[in-house]
Amino acid sequence: MQRASLSSRSVQYVFLVFVAAAWYFLTESGNISRLFLPKPGDVIDALTRLFQTASFWSAVLVTLTTALKGFVIALVLGVLAGYLVTRSKLAIATIEPLISGLFTIPITLFFPMFILFFGVGTGSKVAYGATYAFFPIALNTIAAFSNMEKRYLLAAQSMGGSRWDIFRYVLMPGALPVLFTGLRIGFFICLASVLGGETISSVAGIGRNIALAAELMEPARMFAWILFVVCMSVTLNLLAYSFENKIRSR
Amino acid sequence: MTSLTSTQPRSTGSSPLAKMLKSPFWLRVGLIAIVVALLEYYGRFHADPAFMRPPSAVLDAFFTSIVSEPKIISALWLCVMEIAVAYAMAVAFGLLIGLVIGATNFSRAALFPIVLMLFAIPQVAFMPLVIMIFGLGPAAKIAFGFSHGIFPIIVNVVAGMRDVKELHVRGAKSMGASNADVIRHVILPNMVPSLFTGLRLGMTLTLLGVILAELYVSTGGVGYYTRVFAENYNPAPLFALTLCLAVIAIVFNELVRIAENRLTPGKRKAPKIQLSESGK
Numbered sequence: 242m243q244r245a246s247l248s249s250r251s252v253q254y255v256f257l258v259f260v261a262a263a264w265y266f267l268t269e270s271g272n273i274s275r276l277f278l279p280k281p282g283d284v285i286d287a288l289t290r291l292f293q294t295a296s297f298w299s300a301v302l303v304t305l306t307t308a309l310k311g312f313v314i315a316l317v318l319g320v321l322a323g324y325l326v327t328r329s330k331l332a333i334a335t336i337e338p339l340i341s342g343l344f345t346i347p348i349t350l351f352f353p354m355f356i357l358f359f360g361v362g363t364g365s366k367v368a369y370g371a372t373y374a375f376f377p378i379a380l381n382t383i384a385a386f387s388n389m390e391k392r393y394l395l396a397a398q399s400m401g402g403s404r405w406d407i408f409r410y411v412l413m414p415g416a417l418p419v420l421f422t423g424l425r426i427g428f429f430i431c432l433a434s435v436l437g438g439e440t441i442s443s444v445a446g447i448g449r450n451i452a453l454a455a456e457l458m459e460p461a462r463m464f465a466w467i468l469f470v471v472c473m474s475v476t477l478n479l480l481a482y483s484f485e486n487k488i489r490s491r
Numbered sequence: 492m493t494s495l496t497s498t499q500p501r502s503t504g505s506s507p508l509a510k511m512l513k514s515p516f517w518l519r520v521g522l523i524a525i526v527v528a529l530l531e532y533y534g535r536f537h538a539d540p541a542f543m544r545p546p547s548a549v550l551d552a553f554f555t556s557i558v559s560e561p562k563i564i565s566a567l568w569l570c571v572m573e574i575a576v577a578y579a580m581a582v583a584f585g586l587l588i589g590l591v592i593g594a595t596n597f598s599r600a601a602l603f604p605i606v607l608m609l610f611a612i613p614q615v616a617f618m619p620l621v622i623m624i625f626g627l628g629p630a631a632k633i634a635f636g637f638s639h640g641i642f643p644i645i646v647n648v649v650a651g652m653r654d655v656k657e658l659h660v661r662g663a664k665s666m667g668a669s670n671a672d673v674i675r676h677v678i679l680p681n682m683v684p685s686l687f688t689g690l691r692l693g694m695t696l697t698l699l700g701v702i703l704a705e706l707y708v709s710t711g712g713v714g715y716y717t718r719v720f721a722e723n724y725n726p727a728p729l730f731a732l733t734l735c736l737a738v739i740a741i742v743f744n745e746l747v748r749i750a751e752n753r754l755t756p757g758k759r760k761a762p763k764i765q766l767s768e769s770g771k
Contacts, residue, residue, distance in 0.1 A: 249597060249600035250601075252602065276623065338515075347695070347740060354726075357542055357729070441703070452618075455622070456619075471612050
């Protein structure tokens with residue numbers, strides 16, 4: 242990314258201020274229905290009230306643990322499957338197009354089946370999130386281990402490196418950056434699909450609460466939840482990016 | 492076989508079966524066939540018919556309860572139209588916004604981070620709001636598909652314009668090219684591969700957006716019927732309908748890929764799916 246100069250930074254702040262101002266004046270002027278866009282003040286009030294309830298934190302906890310469970314399953318299966326596939330050139334040529342082809346189909350299509358198999362509880366969201374996250378993780382694992390420079394492997398072998406040595410000192414460090422990109426994408430896809438799954442059909446979690454607020458025609462509360470999701474995902478994204486940069490620059 | 496391969500490279504003399512076992516395409520076909528056979532076996536002898544049916548029953552349901560139901564056919568057709576309209580809008584606006592953002596170094600440095608930040612927000616959080624604004628009909632699905640599809644297109648257009656070599660632009664200008672010439676002959680051809688990456692990702696996400704909105708709430712759309720089948724524990728037509736939608740998704744993806752292979756300058760084939768959405 243380019244070095245951000247002061248003037249380009251200021252454009253970004255102006256954009257944020259503009260959005261906030263547009264929000265404020267649109268709602269103050271009364272031209273827009275309170276149902277579609279509540280006043281910023283009301284949303285902040287609703288958010289502070291939400292923060293004080295125990296059900297808010299339990300919903301956040303449900304969503305995050307569901308996403309984390311799905312992610313861990315996808316992590317284990319995706320890395321394992323991806324790594325095993327890269328052990329043979331024929332397997333890469335056979336299976337990689339299959340995985341990347343399947344990934345272009347929206348897995349959301351199969352969401353009703355997840356509900357059918359695992360019920361409306363968190364189980365179906367774990368499975369759904371794990372399935373969605375599996376693909377980017379497996380694909381990036383394949384990319385990470387198959388683009389390895391042959392020279393490095395040969396050099397390590399000729400210097401007497403055991404299989405484990407080669408894995409630990411050549412394959413792993415070389416693959417880690419690409420692997421981590423896959424993990425980051427996998428995690429955010431998992432989080433988004435858990436949120437989506439909860440919105441479509443569930444009994445708990447952030448997505449359920451957004452849908453509930455919409456059904457009860459409480460726009461302020463719905464916007465408070467949306468604002469929280471936006472802030473949460475921006476924060477998590479920034480954390481993941483800085484962590485990824487650290488891994489890359491090592 | 493080993494003696495043959497030693498004299499003839501690429502084992503051209505081996506039996507057709509051995510050749511098939513070495514071809515990734517036939518191995519893929521075999522793999523899929525094995526999975527279908529296992530599903531058939533499991534579905535036929537072990538599965539609870541309220542949750543799972545074998546592929547043969549799904550195929551049967553495709554003819555008895557999908558093809559023969561004009562309401563479901565029109566719902567599928569509506570879904571196709573929603574995807575097409577949403578994608579056309581995403582491409583048009585994505586290109587326009589991408590070109591504006593990528594036009595100068597300043598506009599890119601200033602505006603691109605905003606796009607990346609918006610791209611990173613899980614849009615599903617806005618789904619109920621989109622439905623409230625656009626209603627239960629196709630408009631909401633188109634809007635949701637559009638808002639999903641536009642971001643990868645913007646990002647990849649900007650990335651493609653950024654990667655134009657300063658040297659090429661200056662070379663063209665020193666030979667008397669106007670700004671329009673530079674755009675037409677230097678910038679556009681250079682951004683084609685990146686653009687198509689964006690168009691492919693955009694299609695994937697448009698499909699996601701439309702399907703998500705369909706599943707969330709739909710009166711008479713595809714989402715309505717999946718819900719009906721799932722709630723009635725009637726898996727065979729549910730699987731058949733899902734497979735129809737999957738085929739629609741595959742066809743849309745293939746259309747983009749064919750266009751890409753046709754329009755990419757040189758003989759480059761469509762690269763594999765690009766996963767890093769931000770392009771570093």
